[in-house]
Amino acid sequence: MTGKRLILGQVLEFLGDPAQLGAGATRHRRHGAVLIAEGRIAAVDEADTLRAAHPDVAVTDHGAHLILPGFIDAHAHYPQTAIIASWGKRLIDWLTSYTFPEEMRFADPSYAAEVAARYFDLVLAQGTTTVASYCTIHPESVNAYFTEAQARGLRMLAGKTCMDRDTAPAGLRDTAQSAYDDSKALIGRWHGVDRLSYIITPRFSPTSTRAQLGALGALWAEHPDCLMQTHLSEQTDEIAWMHSLYPEARDYLDTYEAHGLLRENGLYGHAIHLTPREIDRLAEVGAALVHCPTSNTFIGSGLFDMGLRARMRVGLATDTGGGSSFSMLRTMAAAYEIAQLRGMALHPSESIWLATGASAEALRLGDRIGRLAPGYEADMVVLDLASTPAIAQATTRAEDIWQAVFPTIMMGDDRAVAQTYVMGRPVVPA
Template sequence: MDKLIAGQVVTYHGDPFEIPAEEAVQVLSDAAILIRDGHVVSIGGRDHMRQKHGEAAFHDHGPALIVPGFIDAHAHYPQTAMIASWGKRLIDWLNTYTFPEEAKFADRAYADDIAGRYLDLLLANGTTTVTSFCTIHPGSVDALFEAAEARGMRVIAGKTCMDRDTAPEFLRDTAKSAYDESKALINRWHGKGRLSYAITPRFSPTSTPDQLAALGKLWDEYPSCLMQTHLSEQTDEIAWVKSLYPEARDYLDTYEQFGLVREGALFGHAIHLEPREIAHLQANDCSLIHCPTSNTFIGSGLFDMGTRKSESLRVGLATDTGGGSSFSMLRTMAAAYEIGQLRHTAIHPAQLLWLATQGSAQALRMETKIGSIAPGMEADFAVIDLASTPAIAQRAIRAETIWEEIFPTIMMGDDRAIIASYVMGERAAV
């Protein structure tokens, strides 16, 4: 049955970093979206659409804001249970918290429990698409994809590969097993419904050159996959990489020499980039994924959004849970704004919404499917209450423009602001 979903609808008309933000991102104040077979058919005025499509089931969200479902472009679902673990720098944090937790995913029942819990937390926060690292265990990938399939969500994920003795022995694979197991997972899941595979070396310090070469070969064989990893998150990490790859020109080169720098590459963090790296990321049309709550929580540094966007790089936005301290893309947008301020770039609320939706979709090269509300797009939405708490309500009521009304929710909102999440036009049960 056709559906009409009504509210204040956010629409996109360009990149708000390239044209005026309020021209690129517009809000239809009294609108309805016609949904058929999980896709957007058309958008129009609420009354007009009701008269024209009177047979459609009507879901009226009043003055709530309807945005494309949030897209979390870089996360670690196996770190769900250890989110907000105290302190330390990246390498210590991995050894103290992350690796012991990831070892538990050898137990498929444990992986199933966390995968379902994680996706339900995302939906409760308005996130309908995620790109996630799994663990070295193939079952951790199966668990996430099966949970996503049951919920109808669009999910990109891959088996994390680590064969170097810098990773604990209980979490190592080999160059051959990384290739073989990843290939089997690609054949099982990639392109099945709304699921996509991402070839996933954790980062070059935990992979040998042989493993990176094997994964580069695998990507050549399956070029429609994405490739996700980490790049230049912390300065001591970069020094570590240089000690492990003394012949490399820079951190990016540790991937580049093995064919892992090209269209479809997703580089998480990318804070401390050198000029050669920036030039090669541009030339190869790679994507950078900004993880602001993680960067502040672990003390990594300040991503330069203004400069990276001025260089026409693809930039997505992500929670990076559990290094990131929240499952909420609203909180992630707030942190991106705060980092922008420290970088002397005031990011407009329209730009923040765009980054969490269309920007991330472009980074994932899925902008023809998700990330905007337009005819033909998959009907993934988050419905947002712009007065979800007394503190937000008392500020929003004084707003003179829609963006002045939206901004307090971006800065102070959380899962309480999410009225509903729609996945392919169906309201998620969260």
């Protein structure tokens, strides 16, 4: 990643959260440019200004296409790639019928490697450059994910999913001790290597014993710079299941809190049916929630409260394969629709921020990715704002950038992704 390059197009810069800063959160350059040097963003300015200052630098001109930070998927299950869009009823049925049988296959390193390669092909084609993924109980699944990510120079996060309770099938159970030992070894091998980060990953309290949650809480205390990810209050019947297994718990969050699994570096996926106490505690410790809108509608979980962003960090995620799309554009559209059902109209700037800067902040990477700014890693997506006839006819009527980009948010797919860049290097389309 040597040398410099100018990437030209419409440029949308975010200075912060539009929900907090309003119109001052963004800067739109109709004829803008991003200067890349050594895989990082060196400058963002008007195209004429940067071309005059760097007359000998190679130029890629994307015309009227829109340059954004690469999309960041804050919660996914790469081992579920092959079972996306499988018909199911509720969460527990879906896990039993599809997820668990598929995840058993990841004991085979060659199969894990095959799926990891396919998964990164799919998400990069959608403009997604960073993912926080659950793997399976098999260390092989983690090694396959990180090996493939490292070879491609990607900034990726993941962890071995831990389950030792007999609510999980025998072929997908570890133990409290092996969960601790395997996770610790994987941290030593991968965490902080190149652009990779390890996440301590109990699947959720219904599939872990108290001993395993405690062991992972102890591991997190030993490695507080790691994130911890798990599921929280996704469905009402899941909550009832949890209470049957943890009758002493005040609420779902208490099963994690009692075992050292609640602090600021925690990522709590779904978080739909939260009690007032849970909201207060999550906000108090500075934890992050991850909104998974296509999954929440596909499996019938409920409607996330986007108003929680006023109190804590909230990232956005596909939750594939429970989610029904690898596309963060589709995920943004679903988040908009769910917010509408709860009486909140997300501005297009908020939708984009959720899929970029907000997810970066949820993952504690807001100083490296998620924005187009000097010093940031040059992971970017270039969007064609007229990628289909339906989108093009809507865009031609636009009076500002937000009217121009909103049809792509609501109707766009991989056809809208004109180019994906990883550390300034074009990776798709071929």
